[in-house]
Amino acid sequence: MNWADRQLGGVLGSRKAAIFTQGRMHPEYTNSYFEHMTGNVLLAARMKAEGLKQHELADALNQRIASFTGRLGTLQDRHVRNWLTGKTKWPHARQRRALEEEFGCTAVELGFRRPQPRQAAHRQASVEESVKRRQFATSAGAISAVAALPGTASASTPRIGMTDVYRFESAFYQIVAADNARGGGVRLETRALSFAKLVTDVQANSTASQRVRQRLYYLAAAFTGSALWAAIEDQEPERANQHLDRATRLAGLSGNPDIQLRIWGHASMLATQTGNFSESLAACEAAKASPLCRRDPLYRSLTASRLASSQARMGERTQARRSLAVAAQAFEQADQQTSRAPWVAFYDRSELEGLSGLAMSDLGRHDQAEAHFHRALAHLRPDYERNRKYYTSHLALSQIRQGDVELAYTTASSVFPTHDEAPLTGRQRKLLTKFSHALATHAKDTDMAASWAERYADERNRHR
Structure with a gap:
């Protein structure tokens, strides 16, 4: 059993097979962000999200170069391959401009690195430059660049302290806020991986104290966990599996139970996404055993509400209802003013109602699920657009499963984004696909079904 499996109590099983083939890392993840490796996982993730092969990206970039130079570029697939493997760390200026126009972000956000100063004696300056150059934008606004590191402990090695930790934490808070508001996706995933x-x-x-090092492990696990969640929401289980291994190891090194609890929750959702419901249940049970759940009713409520859905999917109906009761009671006992980790800020009464609705849906009680989803939307914070679309989609499914076809159609139609809104996330598109199948069954050959099919096709084409 490998290290990650031992940390997860042997429940999740080895994830390495998805990353390694015949003893070598899968080419899509070759030389990723893992320690002691170099390369460009960020560019690889962007290319996969856009469905671009190496020669296709080269052709697209050559056209962009022609648009601002008047001459077709000369990039070939070997140039792209050199970027992906890390052989070329900083493309030429025209290539960088074409890349930035193609993907709509900076070269740094695509994983490229400026050449470091050749004077090895000024090591701190190169580290500071590495920090200063990394600026990341959320759709709500810019994430401020992490400030320069403090003075060195010696002539060659900088020393970092809690002030620097707080700067990284500020960036993490903003990533969490962006995810809560608009949801995950490849942009948020690559930004989190960069941090x-x-x-x-x-x-x-x-150099750093033990306290600082443990907090840095916590933050590395937190950022990787955000990338894990973004990949889950984008319906990319292969990438999510890779992030899970890394996040689990870092969380264990941090010694912090709250980040370990967060990773357990993501592991459960990933197992559900891949159809491994017994693994999902086991991950929820492990989260339930966290010392945080014994000490804090809010964490206990969150884990119990997630556990209920896993139990329902496994046919444990009585246990699922009991877990929902525990979740509701613990939520009422929780002190909402207690200071907690930023990632758990999403869990409020709206989320409790939403998760309860999901459990009821898994139990086949669609009337009760509908009531929970209505309450979830009523209590939802105005800026949580991702959750509004997510629970509205589930509301429509609960309505059509009760035979309320016209009402369900109206509800589901409100999920489609307007032209100035971001496209739906992978999870949201999957829910609309489920609704499309249900509508085709209940309203076949009707004007309503035809209208829905047209709007659904437009949204799918928009995503492409």
């Missing part, structure tokens, strides 16, 4: 890599690099090239 995880940055934290790891800073720790590897600096």
Whole structure:
């Protein structure tokens, strides 16, 4: 049993097979952000999200170069391959401009790194430059660049302290806020991975106290966990599996139970997404055993509400109802003013109602599920657009499963984004696909079904 499996109590099983083939890392993840490896996992993730092969990206970039130079570019697939493997860390200026226009982000956000100063004696300056150059934007606004590191402990090695930790934490808070508001996806995933890599690099090239090092492990796990969640929401289980291994190891090194609890929750959702319901249940049970759940009723409520759905999917109906009762009671006991980790801020009464609705849906009680989803939407914070679309989609499914076809159609139609809104996430598109199948069954050959099919096709084409 490998290290990650031992940390997960042997429940989740080995994830390495998805990453390694015949003893070598899968080419899509070759030289990723793992320690002691180099390369460009961020560019690889962007290319996969856009469905671009190496020669296709080269052709697209050559056209972009022609648009601003008047001459077709000369990029070939070997150039793209050199970027992906890390052989070329900083493309030429025209290539960088074409890349930035193609993907709509900076070269740094695509995983490229400026050449470091050649004077090895000024190691701290290169670390500071590495920190300063990394600026990341959320759709709500810019994430401020992490400030320069403090003075060195010696002539060659910088020393970092809690002030620097707080700067990284500020970036993590903003990533969490962006996810809560609009949901995950490849942009948020790559941004979180970039910060995880940055934290790891800073720790590897600096001296620090044990307290600071443990907090840096926590932050590396937190950023990687955000990337894990973004991949789950984008319906990319292969990438999510990779992030899970890394996040689990970092969470264990941090010694912090709250980040371990968060990773357990993501592991459960990933197992559900891949159809491994027994593994999902086991992950929820492990989260339930966390010392945080014994000490804090809010964490106990969250884990119990997630456990209920896993139990329902496994046919444990009585246990599922009991878990829902525990979740509701613990939520009422929780002190909402208690200071907690930023990632758990999403769990409020709206989320309790939403998770309860999911459990009732898994139990086949669609009337009760509908009531929970209505309450979830009524209590939802105005800026939580991701959850509004997510629970509205589930509300429509609960309505059509009760035979209320016209009402369900109206409800589901409100989920489609307007032209100035971001496209739906992978999870949201999957829910609309389920609704499409249900509508085709209940309203076949009707004007309503035809209208829905047209809007659904437009949204799918928009995503492409």
